[in-house]
Amino acid sequence: MKETLKNSVLPLSSISKQTLIILVIAESAIALLAWHLTGNGLIPSPLRVLDAIIKLVTEASFYDEFFKSIGLSFKGMGISLVVAVLVSYLSLIPIFNPIAKFVIKCRYLTLTGLIFLFTLLTQDGSQLRISLLLFGIVPFFVTSLMSIIDTINVQEYELCKTLRMNNWQTLWEVVIVGRLDQVIEVMRQNFAISWMMITMVEGYSMSEGGLGTMLIKSNKYLDLSTVFAILVIIFLIGILFDYVLGQLRFWLFPYTKLQLRK
Amino acid sequence: MAQHVYTKDALLLKADNICLKYGDKQILSDVNFEIHNIQRPNMSQGQVVSLIGRSGVGKTQLFKILAGLIKPTSGTVTIDEDQHVVRPGEVGIIPQNYILFNHRTIYQNLKIGLDFSGQKVSDEQEKSIIEDYASKFGLSEHLKKYPMQLSGGQRQRVSIIQQVLTGNKFILLDEPFSGLDILMVDKVIDLLIQVSTINEFNTLIIVSHDIENALALSDTAYILANKEGVAGATVTETIDLIQLGFAWDRDIRQSAHFQELVAQIKFKI
Ligand SMILES: Nc1ncnc2c1ncn2[C@@H]1O[C@H](COP(=O)(O)OP(=O)(O)OP(=O)(O)O)[C@@H](O)[C@H]1O
Ligand SMILES: [Mg+2]
Numbered sequence: 001m002k003e004t005l006k007n008s009v010l011p012l013s014s015i016s017k018q019t020l021i022i023l024v025i026a027e028s029a030i031a032l033l034a035w036h037l038t039g040n041g042l043i044p045s046p047l048r049v050l051d052a053i054i055k056l057v058t059e060a061s062f063y064d065e066f067f068k069s070i071g072l073s074f075k076g077m078g079i080s081l082v083v084a085v086l087v088s089y090l091s092l093i094p095i096f097n098p099i100a101k102f103v104i105k106c107r108y109l110t111l112t113g114l115i116f117l118f119t120l121l122t123q124d125g126s127q128l129r130i131s132l133l134l135f136g137i138v139p140f141f142v143t144s145l146m147s148i149i150d151t152i153n154v155q156e157y158e159l160c161k162t163l164r165m166n167n168w169q170t171l172w173e174v175v176i177v178g179r180l181d182q183v184i185e186v187m188r189q190n191f192a193i194s195w196m197m198i199t200m201v202e203g204y205s206m207s208e209g210g211l212g213t214m215l216i217k218s219n220k221y222l223d224l225s226t227v228f229a230i231l232v233i234i235f236l237i238g239i240l241f242d243y244v245l246g247q248l249r250f251w252l253f254p255y256t257k258l259q260l261r262k
Numbered sequence: 263m264a265q266h267v268y269t270k271d272a273l274l275l276k277a278d279n280i281c282l283k284y285g286d287k288q289i290l291s292d293v294n295f296e297i298h299n300i301q302r303p304n305m306s307q308g309q310v311v312s313l314i315g316r317s318g319v320g321k322t323q324l325f326k327i328l329a330g331l332i333k334p335t336s337g338t339v340t341i342d343e344d345q346h347v348v349r350p351g352e353v354g355i356i357p358q359n360y361i362l363f364n365h366r367t368i369y370q371n372l373k374i375g376l377d378f379s380g381q382k383v384s385d386e387q388e389k390s391i392i393e394d395y396a397s398k399f400g401l402s403e404h405l406k407k408y409p410m411q412l413s414g415g416q417r418q419r420v421s422i423i424q425q426v427l428t429g430n431k432f433i434l435l436d437e438p439f440s441g442l443d444i445l446m447v448d449k450v451i452d453l454l455i456q457v458s459t460i461n462e463f464n465t466l467i468i469v470s471h472d473i474e475n476a477l478a479l480s481d482t483a484y485i486l487a488n489k490e491g492v493a494g495a496t497v498t499e500t501i502d503l504i505q506l507g508f509a510w511d512r513d514i515r516q517s518a519h520f521q522e523l524v525a526q527i528k529f530k531i
Binding site: 153155156158159161162163164165173174177178180181253254255258 | 326329331350351353354355357359361362363364365374375378380408410411424425428430
């Protein structure tokens, strides 16, 4: 016990899973307590938020909105992933490289300025949402994918050369198959961005519903407990997906477990 | 000292006036050497040549040039009967840090070598060839593992077999003895002797700063060093270990005469 206590403040030392769980629980409890003690008045206390969550999840209409957001986010993620993967792989063919470079730079364009344009270009609210989402996520996806491709060791390409693979076979072996596990990791990391963007995008086209719309409405009526309740739900769902995608990676690509610091 | 009966005939590889510059810095200057096919009666004796030099002298760069992976600033490397300029893929390489495909199991890593060898074999045959090599080199129990689960020495053996399976007659090894303990070094030497005698045209080129082990394995050694007044490293000495009676004897490191040679060379690199 003494040893673990010492280790938990020593950089780069490894602690057991059990100790980690204890640390997480203890630190969360402290955070909740702090929230409880400071959070009276304008900020609703944890118990009031809990009440609001229970009230929310017992309402049938909540699930409509909830699954709308989940559906939209899955659809957005799915399409973005396909587009981003294509753009990134194609970037290795010189003629397509400028396109990828441009897409990456699109991170600096703000969605808010483009809503008008997208409204003109799309037919209805759900199309508008999907296109905004795509526009928001793809540049981040491509950025992460390209940085994975950039960090591939030259020696891996050299190995392919000495095995007499041609450039297409090398691309397939090293970049596509060899880095498939990392695509999942990119998906996991960027799920956060898309999940965050969901509520924003939903706010731009309120008539379609979703958690984002709920959030904005509750904000308008200063119903802060509900706002916090939705936030907590969004937060938990995010963590759940993060975990699921992480496990999916280990399950599909068992070798990835070997490359992590124990 | 054993005197062997042998002849040297066809030219297999020729490094002709290799120069390499990075910016203003001359790394290699006029590196010349030739590798000829050695023949010994009643056996398929391959060639083992080492390039010995101290750290930073340019061995790895020369290694890449010999493999056709980088182009020298001037000069050529030509191989085979028709002495054509080497192309990447014609010379197998075992780099300093034994690169393998981390997303493939050992079996699949070996299989990919065989797949690109150009020879058509059925899945059945493929399996038996791989299992055969694996058992010969003590890897049978590791075939299902991933490279990250193997020790450095094991990875190196996989790397060597992978290159042998591609059917390359030339195999370049960059520092094959570094990071191995004494027993492992002996194992690698045995392994390389085996590889060099599988086929009479098999040619191993070892790039190393480990004088003793490199010499013990080789039939010819070239010293790569800086000559006074010349920028960049070049071949300063050729050691014919067959003539000296030190070649093809796996216990040669115990000979006092051999150790004398090792001691002399230490001062020349
Ligand atoms: N891409 C590069 N650009 C410029 N200089 C380089 C480059 N690669 C290597 N060098 C220089 O070339 C010289 C030779 O490097 P090399 O890696 O061939 O050494 P080495 O003999 O293999 O050393 P070691 O035994 O430590 O592996 C070094 O001085 C190094 O700094
Ligand atoms: Mg080197």
